[in-house]
Amino acid sequence: MLPLKNLSIASIFSESQKAVDNLTHLALDRRVRLAVTGLSRSGKTAFITSLIHQLLHGLDGANLPFFSVVAENRFLGTKTMLQPNMEIPAFQYDQFVASLTGDKPEFPRATDGLSEIRLAIRFQPSSFISRQFAKTATLYLDIVDYPGEWLLDLPLLNLSFAEWSQQLMEFCKQEPRSALAAEWLEYLNGIDVNRSADEETMRTASQLFTSFLHECRAKNTGLSYLQPGRFIIPGDLKDAPILTFCPLAAGSNSPPKQSLYEVMEQRFESYKELVVKKFYYDHFSKFDRQIVLVDMQKALNHGAGSFSDMQGALQGILNSFSYGSSNLLARLFQPKIDKLLFVATKADHVAANQHPNLERLLNRMVVRPVNEAVFQGVEVKTLAISSVVCTQTVVRDHHGRRLSFVKGVPIGRSDEVMLFPGEIPESIPSLSDWEESRFNFLDFQPQTHASGGSIPHLRMDQAIEFLLGDKLL
């Protein structure tokens, strides 16, 4: 919404027109708001880039045999549209696709802010009733990209400062957090939380806490549950006073007024109110469909602690979304997510015969949120996909046994290798499996392609069909 002072008749008319258009699209069920959810480096930006690319190339070269509107020759094309919210930066699709298809292909850099894109997908309806109204129809797809770290702030909405502090202190009793938080915890032990708050103490404590979070992320610990997310990726809040707080152990049951503890608590509540809630209500409360991307290989590589950390993070995030079966009226006034797709990303980094195991393991990992979503009437599916295929699966004889390998260029190398990636377990591994270092998956670089060719993918069409297929009838 525009500020009051900038309102004019033209702008009022334009805003009203936009609201009417949005309502019309919703009423005709021709608009989908897709939540692309995933922790840091799970592949959200690559997924969105690939999704847009496949839809834009649906008529010339994209291999989408499981996307029924393309397979049935009803697809008439896709184009990018003016996004609905002018105050949010546009998703840099051209830049990201150039980085994936250039002479030295590489994955897009980590997302450090909010961005948005709207696509218009034109098609011929197949249902008898729709054909009576028009020969062609258009579905509008809105996608928001954001840093995965910001998602971890959503569980804070259900916690008080005391609860959050206690939770974090418990986490910091275990490795690897314990060693990395030593300097920050030592500083906290030397201050009295009941004394009057002073800015310098709060700033120092907050900076040490922020350094601890950055170290957890940077030191290849595999930790996912790092809150608050804005401390790691501040975006437009960099150096803002609202980020000057940290968890504290309570000194007494009722901390004195204007004490360090009370002021930290107020800042925590302000952060929740002004940053997290606003982020949630502006961008997360109106989704119709959701895709959750999980990097299973990363979770397996870093051990049992990392695996359960990621599992806890996903559980916390998914509790924040509104699920339930939806109808036309509900979608107008109180939209809910009625289709939920869990995706194990980078499936091409393991052999093709391990993909069913990837899906089974992901199902085990998210069994609780899936059960709750299904109970709410949500349609749930799991897929192992690759937004950008970087490898080939090769079956070879190896000392009398047929084994599956992946061939590609690992990140950090310049030559092509053939890797035996090993097996993905069907269920959550035991501690002994991790102690035996069974899991050593590598990340691979995108491959060079002929100019003008479409980005190779794996099962993107099945993902698109599940998320959008029923809207394209």
Added chain:
Amino acid sequence: MSAEVKWEPPALFSVDEDENPAKKKRDTDENVTPLLLPGELLEGDDVIEDSSTTQQEIKKAHEFVVERKKREKNRVFRWFVALSLFFLSAVVVQDTILFVASQFARHTILGWLFAIVAGGVGVTLLVLSIRELRSYRSIQKIISHQNSGIKIGNNNAHGNAVSYTTGIMRIYEDRKELYEGWHSFQDSIDVNLQDREIMDLFSKKVLSQIDKKAYDIVVENSTVAALLTALSPMAWLDALLFFWRNVRMVRKIATCYGFRPGFFGSITLMQEVLAGMVASATTDFLTDEVAESVSSSVTAVLFAKAGQGMANGLLSARVGVQAMRYCRPVAFQPHENPSLNKVRAEMMKIIKKKIV
């Protein structure tokens, strides 16, 4: 857990021989993996064929057990069918004798005329049916292909579907109308897809065209069966018409797919046909009785006959849909199953057109 997460680089098989760490080990260790040369072309989806004797034996044993159980189950049903046929034959013979006798009662010449015509029609229908059965037997059996297809399509294996679908397509290699779908299928498949996904694609791109033809055969034959039996005046004629039309339809569907069901599939289909014959003859009696008892007006009889014809048409459609299921080399997915409701709607459209 230790403070630092340790992991070591996995075993790499470098395509560049000089950089391959395994190369150095190979000089001292005989168990090192052979090297791959740069630029070596790799085959596409290699099929991992099951050459294990134990696995083959288990497979054969499973099929034998399945077939033996089916044989025992069918024994009771075959008795039921045999008794029903005997009953039908007795009713038909009685009905025919009464009909011919009634014509003889009117005039001797009329009686002989109807006797000769009825006999001629009956013999012709029988001869036609036997011919259909003979040409049906000449079509290749599907059982082994279909069993393999079911196993490949229903599990999460990888690497078997491409060779299976190629084998099926070799049987269809003289069908030029399938080439476009086959090329589209080849362009769509990805070596990373699982077998059931590739089978799903093959079903959509190639077999769907055969399904459409088979479906048209079912609708056409069901409609004709509905019209013929509605017009036929006698129960035994209804039964014979039903038998002939449906055997013909099953043969056409089998030819369309290039396969016919194995022994038990054929038995099941014949049971459906025979059950349909019994139902067809029975409904003819019931229709006449009900029409006479409710009202002997022409309208009542016509509507009753139309209803009987429709019922026979649907019975015929049921046989056709079962034949499609048994003859198809790849089992239908739940969302692909041919629908009897759709067949009924198509039949109504055609019948309305013909009446109008």
